[in-house]
Amino acid sequence: MGDKERIIIFDTTLRDGEQSPGASLSIQEKVEIARQLEKLNVDVIEAGFPISSPLQFEAVQRIAAESGVSVAGLARAKEADIKAAYDALKEAKKPRIHTFSSTSDIHILGKFGDVRYGKSLEEKRQMVIKMTIDAVTYAKTLVDDVEFSAEDAGRTDIGYLADVVEAAIGAGATTVNIPDTTGYTFPSEFGQKIAELKRRVKNIEQAVISIHCHNDLGLGVANTLSAIENGARQVECTINGIGERAGNASMEEIVMALKVRSDLHNYYTNINTREIYNTSRMVSAYTGLIVQPNKAVVGDNAFAHESGIHQDGVLKNRQTYEVMTPESVGVPQTKIVLGRHSGRHGLKARLFELGYKFSEEELQTVYQKFLDLADKKKEIYDDDLRTLMGDELQSTDQAYQLEYLHVSSGTNAIPTATVIIRMQEERVQESSTGDGPVDASFKAIERALDMKPCLSSYSVRSVTSGRQAMGEAIVRIVDNGRHFSGRGVSTDIIEASAKAYLQAISFQQNYSQDKQELATV
């Protein structure tokens, strides 16, 4: 392998990314994202499309005024667009005007269909070459750094594409961008296109070859990598892969693919990969575009392990199931997600981290309880474990245990509850109706125990998050001015309430017994 070659990272989160339906950003949000992109160390920030609105213009202007890196503004092959881009960029330390023409026959015939652009396809094609030359020539009178894009190059005839690219470079373009605008090409096909342009375009060495891949078929990153292997040295991409329709090639995936598989090639980027996660979170928060959990590199599950065999492997050596470390992209840590696929190793490690100490025998009991809970809930959070452990500690010496609870209630049904309560070796079953399912359960408990405690307060709250959150019920009963509290936790708040009631009654009974024993001594 030869010398290492740098790949220029052109970030278009603030231009193509912002074209994602529903992702409009305020000026301040764009400025803050641009600052974060600079921390990430991108080479070029495409800040917007200045002619498109006063907000876009001002955002580009403000980013240009404060950025240390190259800032680009987009412009159609039209004098007014190019002038607006220049006006917005003129305070930039490194301004870049990015102008584009459409080059595929589908675009030329579809978008430039009227006679102003010529009658036949051939006439229109020549008109596009003229528009390209005029646009680049004009932009070049304003700034040194001019990028030209051949929109829909992915579907453009290679011979014609080579002519357009040669004309753009001839007019002064310093970067020629080959977009797969509609995400249509296959990696081998797109790579061949870049290789072919290198062969056909006589002045190609005078410009940097760039690519810009969309993700309509989920091939944006693969096409980008293939283009790099065939001569592209600038890649256009976005954070979280956001962008028009299915989005653009995702920057974090390209950068990490190059970094992780540096054994295969000689390319590198200047990206400070530890800032990737922060940038991803910021872009998601500001655009409102949620990152899918299984998204490579930055998704919530990218470093999360749920199944027992994987957790065991990762706890012994992270490399067993991780091709990069979470720290390398700024993700705080590997996540062991506890759920129904987890094993004892994962549970034990998490409980130790939470500060619990227990014997192997106790672990078996806790693991059974954990599995019961995991069957009711998708994910077991730390709070669930704490309540599970708390529940475990408090319930062992309780006089009355809830063994079974069945409740039926509904809009037109009479709430009815059946309970089976265990008191040492004895088990009692009772049923009752009530004013709601909690009342019915409490009355069934009272019948089973043949008691009528005086309830002084009752409350329920959620102690963990999500729809399958754990509910915590607190019940207080009063006996001769003395209060006894019980606490129950379950994903089912009726069950939590019944447990809490039984615990309060158990405490009251323990107290009465202790008092009687003292009196007889």
Ligand SMILES: CC(=O)SCCNC(=O)CCNC(=O)[C@H](O)C(C)(C)COP(=O)(O)OP(=O)(O)OC[C@H]1O[C@@H](n2cnc3c(N)ncnc32)[C@H](O)[C@@H]1OP(=O)(O)O
């Ligand atoms: C592949 C890409 O991502 S390209 C960038 C896409 N981004 C955007 O469009 C976002 C910003 N766009 C806008 O705000 C508006 O579309 C504007 C301000 C640019 C233009 O608005 P309007 O003047 O109302 O035109 P409209 O958007 O309806 O139509 C586009 C016009 O640009 C022309 N056009 C499209 N591409 C080019 C080009 N590369 N060079 C020259 N003209 C072009 C179309 O032929 C059409 O012209 P016509 O009005 O003569 O038929």
Ligand SMILES: CC(C)C(=O)C(=O)O
């Ligand atoms: C303007 C160009 C570069 C573009 O976004 C595309 O072709 O997808």
Ligand SMILES: [Mg+2]
């Ligand atoms: Mg695009």
